Amino acid sequence: MKQINKTIILIFSLLALLYLDNKFNIIGNITRHLFVKVRTEIRSTPTIIKNVLQTSQLISSEYCTETYCTHSDEFIFDIDHYIEQRKSDLESAFNQVKNEIIKLKDNGVSIERLHTGFVQKSSLEDLRQYHNVITLIDLCGGNEGEKNKCFKNEILNADWRGFQGNKVKKHFKQMSEDLEDIQENNKADIIYIGRGCVQAGIDFDAISKNLQVTQINESTLKITGMSSTIISAHINPWFIPGKIKGFEFWDSHKEKRLSYKDVPVTKSKCVHNIEQEAIGNGIKLKAIESGLYAISQLSNQMDSKIDSIIVEIPYYNYVNEMILADSIISTAEINNLDGNYYNLSKTIDNGTQILIQDNRSNAMMEHVGQLIEFCQRNVDCKTRTLVELIKVKKKIAS
């Protein structure tokens, strides 16, 4: 009887050890390698053709890259970066409030009635900046007396560095803690590395209604209604067949909390990332250039006399897409707006001249206007950026 008990205890101990090692890797998963055999069998299944369609798509540009993606964005959210941006916004609001106070004071408005007068009269150009100002005023104090005192002593007679007292520090500390809490609670996650390609080109099926090709003279063609598009953005199981995986499962936190449905959702984010990256690098404009190059090469083979192609496209729409693909308008991008940065005339290898024109007369103004609108709506766009964009618009207008 004792012998049986001993055997049962031994088996249970062994199973417990296996379970714990399997779960927590307590002895380097040694038990797993020694005693555990796992085999995954993937069955052969038939391939079913669902549809065969005729298309006419010229894939002229391809961009391959690598990215990573997670199920919950909070997990990769950079708190420090976010706090720095909010501080920068608040500094800008501080300067604006200070200027308004000086203006109102010069007009004879008493400092005691400043905060109500200021909020009403403020000439703020966008809602986001308005919210920053309100946050700043709230930080000044709860009641009218405290606010007036703050306006007089801490804003009017001090600079931003002097203003950043305990209240501001406390405000951002609280914000940081709240964000950390959110991150902690969302740690159930999966991380994938994704490697794939984005293909862009000219989809003749889609543009056929608007596409017009006119022969201006013996050697010049004019094309209107042409546009390029993303034909495919894909991360497949294999990136390099048999060598490099397209999707690589990297890590997971609390995998059991996730369902299978979370896998495609996460992977789609990787696909979206590579698509945005390709757009940000100008794949659509490149696709038009390369597409025209391919067509002109072909025409050369036909002994065509065409040596010049003028193509009208919504050029600045593509430029805006490029700039906004990463949702950030950088200083370099703003500097490029100001001046004749975009060279629209190209000569390709076989001597054919390709001239790309925007098909709208007021394109540049519209283009900057759209960027300003984006910046006003987007919380991540710095106030400094908005001010710079407004300057560029004024410069173009003048």
Next chain:
Amino acid sequence: MRISTSTLIILFFISCSNTNDPYLLLNKIRQVSDFATTEVTIKKYILANREKKILFVKFADAKFAAEAHATLKFGIDLKRITQKNLTIEGKTAIVSVPQIKLVSFSMPPELTTEIPALSDRVKFLNTFKFRDIEEAYLETSNQIGESIEYLNIQEKVVNNTEVALTGLLKPFEIDQVIVNLEDNEIDISKYF
């Protein structure tokens, strides 16, 4: 010694000039000229079992079943049309195309859905994990690659290419394009 050094230098330059190096393809826009004329949508079931044995005890199999969809685009590489394989007879162009090419393959993750009725991923001490699912996808992709030669799509692609090329070359006074296929094998090397 001198010979081996120069051999090494030559080998170094050869390796540098190898444009097929997959790592060099990252982060730059490549110019291509693939003309996609036929799009094929396929469906495939993924059926996978995960067997587990501890010592001599076999645990219940974990199962994963899903339905995957993929899009394959076939066409030709316009770069390969040169004066050597092109004949113009009046307003008709006769093009000899070396091979049909798989120009795009996409297996979108959002179109791969689990079949709950057939899946049973979590069993006692045996779970079909996300990592295992990836292995199943790789094998499915391999199976799709192997099945392409049996699609018998060549004739359809040739017909579609003739129509599409005629449309493309109309501004250059070509009214009809005839495509002759030199090799019946499909070039799938880019994806499989």
